[in-house]
Amino acid sequence: xxxxxxxxxxxxxxxxxxxxxxxxxxxxxxxxxxxxxxxxxxxxxxxxxxxxxxxxxxxxxxxxxxxxxxxxxxxxxxxxxxxxxxxxxxxxxxxxxxxxxxxxxxxxxxxxxxxxxxxxxxxxxxxxxxxxxxxxxxxxxxxxxxxxxxxxxxxxxxxxxxxxxxxxxxxxxxxxxxxxxxxxxxxxxxxxxxxxxxxxxxxxxxxxxxxxxxxxxxxxxxxxxxxxxxxxxxxxxxxxxxxxxxxxxxxxxxxxxxxxxxxxxxxxxxxxxxxxxxxxxxxxxxxxxxxxxxxxxxxxxxxxxxxxxxxxxxxxxxxxxxxxxxxxxxxxxxxxxxxxx
Amino acid sequence: xxxxxxxxxxxxxxxxxxxxxxxxxxxxxxxxxxxxxxxxxxxxxxxxxxxxxxxxxxxxxxxxxxxxxxxxxxxxxxxxxxxxxxxxxxxxxxxxxxxxxxxxxxxxxxxxxxxxxxxxxxxxxxxxxxxxxxxxxxxxxxxxxxxxxxxxxxxxxxxxxxxxxxxxxxxxxxxxxxxxxxxxxxxxxxxxxxxxxxxxxxxxxxxxxxxxxxxxxxxxxxxxxxxxxxxxxxxxxxxxxxxxxx
Amino acid sequence: xxxxxxxxxxxxxxxxxxxxxxxxxxxxxxxxxxxxxxxxxxxxxxxxxxxxxxxxxxxxxxxxxxxxxxxxxxxxxxxxxxxxxxxxxxxxxxxxxxxxxx
Numbered sequence: 001x002x003x004x005x006x007x008x009x010x011x012x013x014x015x016x017x018x019x020x021x022x023x024x025x026x027x028x029x030x031x032x033x034x035x036x037x038x039x040x041x042x043x044x045x046x047x048x049x050x051x052x053x054x055x056x057x058x059x060x061x062x063x064x065x066x067x068x069x070x071x072x073x074x075x076x077x078x079x080x081x082x083x084x085x086x087x088x089x090x091x092x093x094x095x096x097x098x099x100x101x102x103x104x105x106x107x108x109x110x111x112x113x114x115x116x117x118x119x120x121x122x123x124x125x126x127x128x129x130x131x132x133x134x135x136x137x138x139x140x141x142x143x144x145x146x147x148x149x150x151x152x153x154x155x156x157x158x159x160x161x162x163x164x165x166x167x168x169x170x171x172x173x174x175x176x177x178x179x180x181x182x183x184x185x186x187x188x189x190x191x192x193x194x195x196x197x198x199x200x201x202x203x204x205x206x207x208x209x210x211x212x213x214x215x216x217x218x219x220x221x222x223x224x225x226x227x228x229x230x231x232x233x234x235x236x237x238x239x240x241x242x243x244x245x246x247x248x249x250x251x252x253x254x255x256x257x258x259x260x261x262x263x264x265x266x267x268x269x270x271x272x273x274x275x276x277x278x279x280x281x282x283x284x285x286x287x288x289x290x291x292x293x294x295x296x297x298x299x300x301x302x303x304x305x306x307x308x309x310x311x312x313x314x315x316x317x318x319x320x321x322x323x324x325x326x327x328x329x330x331x332x333x334x335x336x337x338x339x340x341x
Numbered sequence: 342x343x344x345x346x347x348x349x350x351x352x353x354x355x356x357x358x359x360x361x362x363x364x365x366x367x368x369x370x371x372x373x374x375x376x377x378x379x380x381x382x383x384x385x386x387x388x389x390x391x392x393x394x395x396x397x398x399x400x401x402x403x404x405x406x407x408x409x410x411x412x413x414x415x416x417x418x419x420x421x422x423x424x425x426x427x428x429x430x431x432x433x434x435x436x437x438x439x440x441x442x443x444x445x446x447x448x449x450x451x452x453x454x455x456x457x458x459x460x461x462x463x464x465x466x467x468x469x470x471x472x473x474x475x476x477x478x479x480x481x482x483x484x485x486x487x488x489x490x491x492x493x494x495x496x497x498x499x500x501x502x503x504x505x506x507x508x509x510x511x512x513x514x515x516x517x518x519x520x521x522x523x524x525x526x527x528x529x530x531x532x533x534x535x536x537x538x539x540x541x542x543x544x545x546x547x548x549x550x551x552x553x554x555x556x557x558x559x560x561x562x563x564x565x566x567x568x569x570x571x572x573x574x575x576x577x578x579x580x581x582x583x584x585x586x587x
Numbered sequence: 588x589x590x591x592x593x594x595x596x597x598x599x600x601x602x603x604x605x606x607x608x609x610x611x612x613x614x615x616x617x618x619x620x621x622x623x624x625x626x627x628x629x630x631x632x633x634x635x636x637x638x639x640x641x642x643x644x645x646x647x648x649x650x651x652x653x654x655x656x657x658x659x660x661x662x663x664x665x666x667x668x669x670x671x672x673x674x675x676x677x678x679x680x681x682x683x684x685x686x687x688x689x
Contacts, residue, residue: 001383038661052347061382063375070371074651076364076401076585077417077438080394083371087387091381098620107622123677132587164435164619171640182587270544297376305378307503308439309598310648311496312624317623335645379600381621381632388635485631560603 009245011260028228041079043339044227045103046219050119050230052100053110058122061294064140065129074132081136088175092168097264099160123280124211126288133186133193133200134220136296139179141208141245147172148241150305159229187252194253201249202257209272210280212238220278242270293308347403350466355523357417359456360400361428364418366449367393368571369436378439385485389446391573392462392478399471420578423569431514433568438494440503441510446486448511451538452481452518459526487542494546504548514564516554594688602651603629605636607643615647 007216024041027034034040070086073079097107112175113119114126129135150172153165186197214218225232231239249256260273282288345353365508370390377383398452426433432449436442457479460472493504522531536553579585600622606615618637623629629648635642657665673679682689 036655039659060375060380067375070374071368072578072584074419074585076394076398076418078587079371080391080398083374083387083391083394086374089638090375090383090387091636094380094384094621095619101620106599107602129393163578167618181445185587190582192582193585207499301376302380302654304376305382305439306598307499308378308382308623309498309600311500312492312628313598313600314500315492315496316625379621379622381636384635384639385632388639488628488631 009333025226028157028226031228031286032157033092033162033284034157035159043196047222047224047227047229048161049100049103049105049110051224052096052103052164053105053113054122055121056093056096056100057114057119058125059089059096061121061125061298063089063093064126064294064297065290066135068129069132069135074130075137078182084179084300085139088171092171095167095319096161099158099164102160106308109215111302113303114297117286117295118282122123122211122281123288124207125294126283126291127203127207128289131196131200133183133196134204136179136186136197137200137204137208139175139177140183140248141179141204142211143175144170145180145208145211145241148237149174152237153229153233155228161229183252183254187254197252199253207273207278209238209242209281210275210277212241214277215279228318239269242272251268347400347405347407348468348471350463350468351400351403351460351465352524353404353407356400356404357520358427358429359425359523360397360417362449362532363393363397363400364434365426365428365571366432366445367391367397367566368575369432369434370442370446372436373442386532387389387451389478389482389485392475392482396471396478400421415579419576420583421481423565423572426568426572427570429514429517430564430568431511431517433535433571434511434514435567437510438503439489439502441507443486443489443493443509444504444507446478447490447539447542448515450479450483450486450519451535454483454538455534456523456526459531460523481574483538487545490542490548491546494543494548504546508548512554519553522533598652600628603648604651604654605633606647606649607633607637608645609643611644615645618642618653622647625626658661 001293024039024044066082066086066089070079070083073082097110100110101107110119114121125324129138147169148163149240150169154169156162156164156165183197186193215233216233219234222230225233246256246261258273260271265273285292286292347356348355351359367390370386372388373382373386377386397418398414401417405412405414405417418461429449429452431445436445454476456491457472457476461469461476462559463472489505493500495501519532519535522528536551537549543549579587598687601624602608603618603626604620605618607618608615621629621632623632624647630646633646633648634643638646
């Protein structure tokens, strides 16, 4: 999943430098990849640390809303698929933390920033998963939106991030398909199942559209596009998502909860209604239905696991001390035998 | 009346015992998903759970196929009552802390390793190939669990205390593993191999030698409740919509 | 490779770089990193983190701090002089057409 960085109001940055005068921007404009040890502006490095770590946090927090349904999945096949999917989210979090660590930061510090509320994660995971249909919607809509955001990131200027995204995108497409498959089955099922799907769709449609972040006109300017990190604007991505998802919804027989939605032949796109940005910022700022539950679950897991992680480190130290001792003994024996020879 | 065989050679009652044990253990492991002590560990634990669910599915499908009629893997998993489940008690027990979780995994994967390796010798090619694949999974899961038991036993004071408490907590449940083997198979050999796997791990973990409990394996009074609660959670959605397909 | 600082607290696992051979006959290739308490632990975890879809037949792990990398400021001096040595490339030589493939 993608923590759209545009969710947190970007800090003011220095005025962009014109390409042509700045050798770094020139490299980016030439589509050169930046690798960990290359010279890079501190603001570029910081922007990446923030974006990649937010993205990693989103993967890890994103395990929770779906994780709660693994034990209750209504068939063994669904249980198996969901477990594999949530496991992938953990893997994606790890790929991304690994990419962030190439920028000279420590994962422990990044996780600390998450736990202390200094770092953000994608707000979409602060919505509740009340019914099984929500698991379908997360896969189909939320992962679908995430893929829309992530595919351009596979070409981003920072090598380790781009490589992590390629790996993630390859794995995500099964996530979206399994979600669609859940919804498809519900819509072919009993009246209760259809109702469950429509109710869930009504709850997830607007929050998913908000995953792409504020309108371009309201976005504070950052250098993310000149830096080759953001290849498409929030509104472009949102429009793309609406355009591909509306026909899917109508195939499924779902009603889109937006009276303003209609095809605009002139633009060649769907027009859609206004988004409720007050709700968006409420959730970003911590007033979503599940902000507290999500974060406290992560903090609890981390704290409860402290003794486990520490035992592993202590054991590894004991083991290597013993190995060193033994090789000292062996070393001493062999030099003795040499001396004797 | 001859007993029904599934997968070309496994008595149905044993198939259900194995499948139920896999499924309920996987359920307990999957409760950790997103809550493990390290993200890397979440993924490792999930792998064991996925292996176990896969094995449960193969066995349920085989049972359903021989029963025919309305029987399906999901009917077997979601619509039997708690007292119809044939699982080893230890599989359905609450996980407790991470020490107890990995100790249960050690016991169960040691047991499954013996079971699958013995079925891997079976005359039925279908059963044999399933058992050979399952044995690989069980050995991986055993390694993972044994590594942790060793880290805990030979780690910090706290981790040692916790693994020792886990040994106590699971003592009433582990005996059943020694009394349960599959056909064909030499029960005495099953017991000694199981004992050896557990003992060598305990010894590397610097724990007191493992001793076979004298109980019959059903001495933990709460196991019935723990299983009923597990199934109430697992079956809740499927039972709320008995006619539904998912 | 990573310049990440040494673990901050006693429970933080060190960083390992992970290399995977995707099939027999190919090189091990860098795929990412992970944290583990020791090399054997890192191998076990790398199997679950980096080969969930059968991406590998062999794994190497290396403590991140053990990797020495060529200096980035030396990049031009290190590698640019090779550009002029065009005679190392087969296309430098004209082979008569009658000879065919060589």
